[in-house]
Amino acid sequence: MFVSSKKLLINLCNYLRKLIIKIILLKIISRTLRININKLMKKTVPVSVNYHFTRQCNYSCGFCFHTAKTSYVLPLDVAKHGLTLLANAGMKKINFSGGEPFIKAEFMGELIKYCKIDLSWANINVSIVSNGSLIRENWMRCYGEYVDILAISCDSFDKPTNDIIGRRQGSRTDHVGKLKKVKEWCDYYKIAFKINTVINTYNLHEDFTNNITQLGPIRWKVFQCLLLEGENSGEDALRNAKPFYITDVEFDDFLKRHKGVANMVPENNTDMCNSYLILDEYMQFLNCQGGKKIASKSLLDIGVDEALGKSGFDEKTFFKRGGIYVWSKRDLLDW
Template identity: 50%
Template sequence: MDISVPSIILLSTLVFLALINRRHRCQIPVSVNYHFTRRCNKTCGFCFHTATTSHIEDLAKAKEGLRLLKQAGMRKINFAGGEPFLYPKFLGEMIDFCKQTLRLESISIVSNGSLIKESFLRKHGKNVDILAVSCDSFDETTNVKIGRGSGNQVQKLYEIASWCRKYNIKFKINTVVNKLNFMEDMNEHIRALQPFRWKCFQVLIVDGENDSAATLRDGRQFTITDAEFGLFCRRHSGQQCFVPEPNRLMAKSYLILDEYMRFLDRNGKQPSRPIVEVGVEKALQSVFWDEPAFLERGGIYDWEKESCSDGQGLDW
């Protein structure tokens, strides 16, 4: 039986659409950011995940949620906040569980650095692949204006970098580029600290978190133009570890699990139901996660510490 060219085109289109729909229904949470607390000991003026609740999940329930995520395809977990080191025992339990029991490829933590102790890394460092410390300026006066500083953040950053080398943890720096720091030249300190990755975010405004005088933080005074962000990026583009992240890539490309183990939606909808109640697949279907943007910004990379003992030279 002969099949006409239009029929072949139609059939191919239907197959393609079916594959697209199937892929959309079965998104795999390869890398998840678990913001298990909103509490923080700093007051950064542009914070986009603010302390609107003080909830922290029961440890057994948190472990069950992490197990469900692993079964759904999670390979990397990033523990964030708030400030995760406000709860060192809880954090340590989850780190060890994810590496020793779930056998995840990569465990990372994002912290402001102020509460990190060497004793924690001595105990749990073998199960930590990446430790990211937020540093928005190497001028302590600027840090104080932002709400990060207490006069010793830069000194603490160098101390943490030395601990990461000692305990074979990949050291990373996160910087929010904003109105107070976009003119700063950070090259000298980055060369000295040698992070394996230096991620620079354009300050982001998130509805209901930092977008008005009525929210806990009002980040509007810190916003910069794309051109100003580009100026900062060009000044530091020679750093091999430099990873710029403009708003267009950041806004909806992160898969964020909140303190109630719900996926947050950055497209204006409500959070999902908790994954321990409805399962990972159903929770994912109820929110918008920009998976193409996740891939475009290099969301999958060489994130296991065994592959990079000297802390240099990785790219997205």
């Protein structure tokens, strides 16, 4: 009887020990699952990506924050592969920029066409930011149907001011005249027209009201001049933007004077600095959190998710500044 009870007690202890181990393991598994689920819930999706596929430019704007530090451009097939990876990760809008993207006009055109045809399943909206000077009507005729929004950078409607800023290539550049011509082409080829303006020392007191109203862009994006170490500030920079820099108070004053202009979308340095997913010529995300650009490894080598983790992207600020808006020209234009 004693032996039987002892055996029963041992069996009970063994059972309880196994039960406790199982409970502990279940708790560990449950905690791990919760952590992984939370990570998935918080996973950043590259909804809107700015692809600066070239750093080369034909203008010499003094405040440029993405300067010609290299002349590298990815092979076309490699760039297409990168766009496919981004589409698989959830990208819904891509903005092609530079440098000046029309320096590689056909290269960009083929990437845009690839987004709209080969990646049509992803429903990607396409925009471009350009200084406008190298745009040709033949390009618009070939690729315009695949472009949703074309933004032209215009910092002044006064030629001497544009010359001081550096918005020119040679002395004969008619930047404003070309801006108006591109607007006509956008209307004809059904592309939504946008204007980007960087407010700085030299255009701070200019009145843009009448000119912007007459051109009627779908958005007038108004930026405060931004300093980034290694780009337009510091010893290693190719530009010195300090003479162009304005204070928050000066920027706010400009906005107050233009508050009646339709479709004005202001963006100060705080809103701008970490709220863009910037992809460079190597398809590396650029982290601007420390006031300079720190590159991730290329998403071509480590994948989109890991590269995103090094991007410094502030998703909350992206949404707060209105990073999501109507991107498709089918919803922006009258057809």
